[in-house]
Amino acid sequence: MSLVSQIPRFGTLWILCAFSVSVVPLLFYLPVWLWLVAGMAAVWRGLIFRGLLGLPGRWLTFSLLAIGLGGIVLSFGRLYGLEPMVSLLVIAYALKLLEMDSRRDARLTVYLGYFTAATLCIFDQQLTTGLLVFAAYLVITASLAGINQTDLHRQYFRPLKLAGLMTVQAIPLLVVLFLVMPRLGPLWSVPTLGGSAVTGMGDTLRLGAVTDLARSGKTAFRVQFDGPLPARESLYWRGLTLSQYDGQEWTRSSFWSYRRGSVYWPGQPAPGWAEPLVASAPLSEYQVIIEPTGQSWLYALGTSRPLSAGTGLSPDLILFSPRPVNRRMGYRAALIAEDLQLEQSMSPLERRVETAVPDGFNPKTARQVRSWQEEGLGPEAISERLLALFNEAFVYTLEPAPLGRDAVDDFLWQTRQGFCEHFAASYVYAMRLAGVPARVVLGYMGGEYHDEGQYLILRQYDAHAWAEVWFPDTGWVRVDPTAAVAPERIYMSPMELFADDSGFLDDSPLLRFRGIDWLNRLRLELEELEYAWGRWVLGYDNEQTAVLARLLGEVKPERLALFLLAGGLLSFAPFGFRYLFTRTTPSRDPLDEQFVRFQRIMARRGVDRSPGESVTDYADRCVAHQPHDAAQIQAICRTYERARYGGDRVASSALAPLVRSLARRRGRGGR
Amino acid sequence: MKLADRVRERYRRWFQYWLEKRVPEESRVTLDRRRIFIFPSHAGLGYLLAMALVWLIATNFENNIAFAAAALMAALFVVAIHHSYSNLSGLELSIARIEPTFAGNDARVILRVGQSGSSRLRDDLLLAFAGGRPVRIALVDDEMTLELFARAPHRGYFSPGRLTLISHYPLGLFRVWCHVLPAGRGLVYPRPVAGRPTATPSSSAGENPLLLAAGIEDFVGLSVYRPGEPLNHIAWKHHAQGRGLYSKRYGDPVGDLHWVDWEAFPGMDRESRLSRLCQWVLDLSADDIPFGLRIPGTTLAPAIGPLHRDAALTALALFEWQPS
Numbered sequence: 001m002s003l004v005s006q007i008p009r010f011g012t013l014w015i016l017c018a019f020s021v022s023v024v025p026l027l028f029y030l031p032v033w034l035w036l037v038a039g040m041a042a043v044w045r046g047l048i049f050r051g052l053l054g055l056p057g058r059w060l061t062f063s064l065l066a067i068g069l070g071g072i073v074l075s076f077g078r079l080y081g082l083e084p085m086v087s088l089l090v091i092a093y094a095l096k097l098l099e100m101d102s103r104r105d106a107r108l109t110v111y112l113g114y115f116t117a118a119t120l121c122i123f124d125q126q127l128t129t130g131l132l133v134f135a136a137y138l139v140i141t142a143s144l145a146g147i148n149q150t151d152l153h154r155q156y157f158r159p160l161k162l163a164g165l166m167t168v169q170a171i172p173l174l175v176v177l178f179l180v181m182p183r184l185g186p187l188w189s190v191p192t193l194g195g196s197a198v199t200g201m202g203d204t205l206r207l208g209a210v211t212d213l214a215r216s217g218k219t220a221f222r223v224q225f226d227g228p229l230p231a232r233e234s235l236y237w238r239g240l241t242l243s244q245y246d247g248q249e250w251t252r253s254s255f256w257s258y259r260r261g262s263v264y265w266p267g268q269p270a271p272g273w274a275e276p277l278v279a280s281a282p283l284s285e286y287q288v289i290i291e292p293t294g295q296s297w298l299y300a301l302g303t304s305r306p307l308s309a310g311t312g313l314s315p316d317l318i319l320f321s322p323r324p325v326n327r328r329m330g331y332r333a334a335l336i337a338e339d340l341q342l343e344q345s346m347s348p349l350e351r352r353v354e355t356a357v358p359d360g361f362n363p364k365t366a367r368q369v370r371s372w373q374e375e376g377l378g379p380e381a382i383s384e385r386l387l388a389l390f391n392e393a394f395v396y397t398l399e400p401a402p403l404g405r406d407a408v409d410d411f412l413w414q415t416r417q418g419f420c421e422h423f424a425a426s427y428v429y430a431m432r433l434a435g436v437p438a439r440v441v442l443g444y445m446g447g448e449y450h451d452e453g454q455y456l457i458l459r460q461y462d463a464h465a466w467a468e469v470w471f472p473d474t475g476w477v478r479v480d481p482t483a484a485v486a487p488e489r490i491y492m493s494p495m496e497l498f499a500d501d502s503g504f505l506d507d508s509p510l511l512r513f514r515g516i517d518w519l520n521r522l523r524l525e526l527e528e529l530e531y532a533w534g535r536w537v538l539g540y541d542n543e544q545t546a547v548l549a550r551l552l553g554e555v556k557p558e559r560l561a562l563f564l565l566a567g568g569l570l571s572f573a574p575f576g577f578r579y580l581f582t583r584t585t586p587s588r589d590p591l592d593e594q595f596v597r598f599q600r601i602m603a604r605r606g607v608d609r610s611p612g613e614s615v616t617d618y619a620d621r622c623v624a625h626q627p628h629d630a631a632q633i634q635a636i637c638r639t640y641e642r643a644r645y646g647g648d649r650v651a652s653s654a655l656a657p658l659v660r661s662l663a664r665r666r667g668r669g670g671r
Numbered sequence: 672m673k674l675a676d677r678v679r680e681r682y683r684r685w686f687q688y689w690l691e692k693r694v695p696e697e698s699r700v701t702l703d704r705r706r707i708f709i710f711p712s713h714a715g716l717g718y719l720l721a722m723a724l725v726w727l728i729a730t731n732f733e734n735n736i737a738f739a740a741a742a743l744m745a746a747l748f749v750v751a752i753h754h755s756y757s758n759l760s761g762l763e764l765s766i767a768r769i770e771p772t773f774a775g776n777d778a779r780v781i782l783r784v785g786q787s788g789s790s791r792l793r794d795d796l797l798l799a800f801a802g803g804r805p806v807r808i809a810l811v812d813d814e815m816t817l818e819l820f821a822r823a824p825h826r827g828y829f830s831p832g833r834l835t836l837i838s839h840y841p842l843g844l845f846r847v848w849c850h851v852l853p854a855g856r857g858l859v860y861p862r863p864v865a866g867r868p869t870a871t872p873s874s875s876a877g878e879n880p881l882l883l884a885a886g887i888e889d890f891v892g893l894s895v896y897r898p899g900e901p902l903n904h905i906a907w908k909h910h911a912q913g914r915g916l917y918s919k920r921y922g923d924p925v926g927d928l929h930w931v932d933w934e935a936f937p938g939m940d941r942e943s944r945l946s947r948l949c950q951w952v953l954d955l956s957a958d959d960i961p962f963g964l965r966i967p968g969t970t971l972a973p974a975i976g977p978l979h980r981d982a983a984l985t986a987l988a989l990f991e992w993q994p995s
Contacts, residue, residue: 107714107843111721114744118725121736130736137743141842148843149794150809162841166754170746177742178735186731327734538735571750 007106011147012049014159015109016042018143019097022117022136023090029123030087031075041094061099086119106147113140125328127533138163169571176567180560183541201442201463203295205242205250207407207422216460219291220444221299222531224455227284232446234338236478237299239443241316247358250425250440264313266306273315277305282334289330289534296324299443300333303341307332328538342476354437362408369433379436379471386430387484390423396486421465423481428467437470594655595640601663615641632662690850699765700851707759707849715844748844755845758793758838761786767816769857777820778857780831785814795840800831823859827992830856860984863953864946868935893917929973933966945987956980966990
């Protein structure tokens with residue numbers, strides 16, 4: 001049996017709220033015109049709600065959908081991919097909101113809301129995002145409650161209260177489920193974020209690109225050391241080596257692409273080149289929690305060996321994950337040495353890769369290097385000449401002048417101002433011209449140490465580029481040309497260097513106010529919280545086994561089942577209380593309770609109220625029996641009647657003191 | 672009949688039998704865990720599907736916030752069971768009264784819905800008697816009454832049968848229902864069928880031959896005009912003479928109709944006779960004509976008024992009635 005199922009009006013209102021809460025945070029990651037789509041749908045629905053507009057017809061809905069699809073293809077050039085798919089989801093959600101007509105439609109809209117709100121956490125995984133998703137779920141649940149209740153009572157916030165109560169009751173079970181739920185790993189490959197959504201380093205270097213990062217205060221990764229913290233000037237977090245140059249862009253050479261057999265995986269037999277690494281005792285161990293980068297390489301200090309399963313080490317000492325990092329992820333590594341410890345020998349092929357320069361670029365630099373060689377300078381001397389040149393006449397700035405086709409020539413002999421990547425790339429180029437194997441390294445430098453949480457935080461503005469050069473007697477060594485021109489970059493954080501630059505830290509306003517003590521403390525507290533969130537919630541996969549083992553003693557199916565049951569029972573606890581402790585006698589209205597008390601007093605004095613006797617009659621009888629309390633009795637009865645039948649709220653609060661004062665008076669006469 | 676239908680029919684009958692055995696008749700039914708059934712609704716299955724999709728996001732993107740979201744959905748699902756159950760638990764249902772009706776019509780059942788113990792809002796209650804129209808209510812206070820309709824196919828005493836109460840509160844994820852049998856007895860009068868008496872029983876003839884039922888054939892007399900009477904019945908002559916506004920009454924000579932007599936319809940079976948007698952009683956009552964009732968075993972002296980009419984109808988309803 002059923003009735004014609006219309007959507008209750010409050011339900012519609014709450015669905016509108018749920019739509020806004022779940023879609024608005026997403027819109028920041030999607031094309032701008034989707035704001036228009038979502039806003040239009042919400043306003044239109046509002047007009048339908050007020051009865052000013054009708055529902056869109058089937059054809060209109062379909063044409064709107066087609067327009068939306070066209071828009072997505074125009075914006076992205078494809079339909080497959082994360083952003084296009086989420087855009088499509090938002091459009092479908094908006095259209096469903098618009099055309100819903102029955103309770104069934106409304107339910108579907110609500111379910112779409114649950115799904116849409118969950119997609120937000122693909123784009124961002126900060127604590128605030130978690131809270132946002134949680135809030136969205138609360139409102140969506142309120143809308144689900146709203147469409148399932150009758151409109152008989154005008155209480156706008158009843159659905160939200162109910163949803164809040166249910167959510168609170170759900171928390172114990174939620175926690176247990178979260179702890180126990182098996183993490184299977186991806187079932188199939190999913191589209192990843194397009195580049196624009198993630199702030200971070202790309203896998204190529206074009207002069208001028210790192211500068212953008214240098215203005216961002218977003219966190220790149222955090223590190224916790226088991227042992228003492230290495231000195232700041234040796235905190236070079238290597239990300240990627242770039243060995244291939246086409247005249248415009250430095251890219252990773254296919255020579256270093258992760259070939260089977262040449263990669264070292266923890267827990268597996270080490271390939272020949274990695275055996276010394278595995279054999280040597282580490283200086284210390286550290287844990288890195290990295291923000292999503294959308295790239296597969298990871299960051300590690302100097303010569304490090306990965307300890308976490310699923311983290312590989314390539315022969316050029318680059319840590320990487322087999323899948324792109326699309327969520328906050330944690331890994332452990334052992335620090336073997338702060339400098340580079342690579343094989344001294346170099347194969348002819350490797351040598352060719354590391355010294356290649358494209359023909360027909362930068363003739364002036366080529367001439368200069370040739371003249372140095374003609375002077376009889378060796379590789380080390382040429383390197384010193386270059387660094388001395390940088391030190392003499394170059395300016396380190398966040399806003400370097402643009403460079404032309406012969407970028408290195410322009411930089412070295414004309415503009416002479418640049419950022420770390422300019423120095424690194426030019427240095428490597430010049431060294432290669434001299435026949436010395438050299439490559440650019442992308443990574444981060446330094447970091448900010450948090451005393452309380454005992455961890456190091458690396459931000460996007462710590463991004464850095466430096467060089468690695470191979471000399472015959474020392475092998476690969478790290479050379480940082482930036483240190484030659486601006487040594488303070490190595491000893492100070494960019495925060496201190498660039499604080500006055502315009503555009504610096506536009507995305508992290510709190511960082512600007514380090515000078516204000518309490519604000520700085522607040523910022524550190526927040527970062528502490530964010531770190532805990534990252535470690536225990538986002539990185540829970542890494543901790544799951546340990547946590548479960550700690551909680552259950554031993555992870556066995558029956559213990560897991562008992563644990564789940566306990567969570568379930570905890571969620572039911574409030575109900576259990578209700579069943580156990582509710583009085584079976586019906587609770588009385590407070591007004592009646594007072595009057596019953598009055599009747600008891602009078603009964604003790606010998607006047608029982610007979611069934612069916614009206615309050616006025618009873619009062620008359622009481623007055624006749626107890627004339628000395630007449631005023632009190634009449635006041636009580638009048639007040640009761642005013643409150644009971646006249647709806648007088650003031651009177652209802654006045655009753656209790658009146659009865660109390662009567663009880664204090666000693667009854668005279670009667671029994 | 673196809674095999675599937677036969678199986679379904681067999682199942683339906685078995686279920687009916689099972690319910691009858693299980694659902695006892697009570698004057699006041701209090702809902703508790705023995706009576707309340709609970710099962711995920713279609714909407715609940717849809718919700719689980721949505722949850723599975725969120726879980727897929729979580730797994731494929733290895734995203735722990737999405738895992739938490741899926742876990743929240745699952746936990747809410749479990750919590751909803753309790754809310755659904757406690758929405759019905761402790762409700763008290765009883766039949767306040769059943770208004771008489773005619774066989775084949777729906778009987779109006781006044782149902783009292785109350786709650787004992789701590790009073791709380793009970794929302795989205797859908798109530799219906801088997802075969803009747805459902806009514807959706809919310810119980811805001813301690814008690815309320817509502818009208819339901821139950822099919823009354825046969826004359827005699829009648830009980831409205833099984834009452835089904837369904838709720839989807841609070842999230843629509845679960846269908847909570849119970850079948851109860853609140854005790855209540857109503858009267859069902861015979862189905863009225865129009866028909867003129869085909870015989871004039873000798874025993875009652877001539878007692879008051881002048882009585883005429885309201886009709887159109889013969890002029891009977893004048894009465895004061897009441898607004899709404901046909902204009903062509905107005906005695907214009909009287910009016911023209913300034914004697915006031917009267918309307919002419921007409922009547923049909925129908926013999927001694929003040930006796931509603933079993934013998935007036937010879938040769939008919941019992942139910943057909945009762946149906947005609949019923950209509951006859953109704954007609955006479957509508958016209959304010961005194962009448963008596965004479966059926967085998969019962970005789971009501973001629974009288975007038977709604978109480979008399981109801982007594983006559985009751986006598987007809989219960990004539991040779993046996994509980995089925």
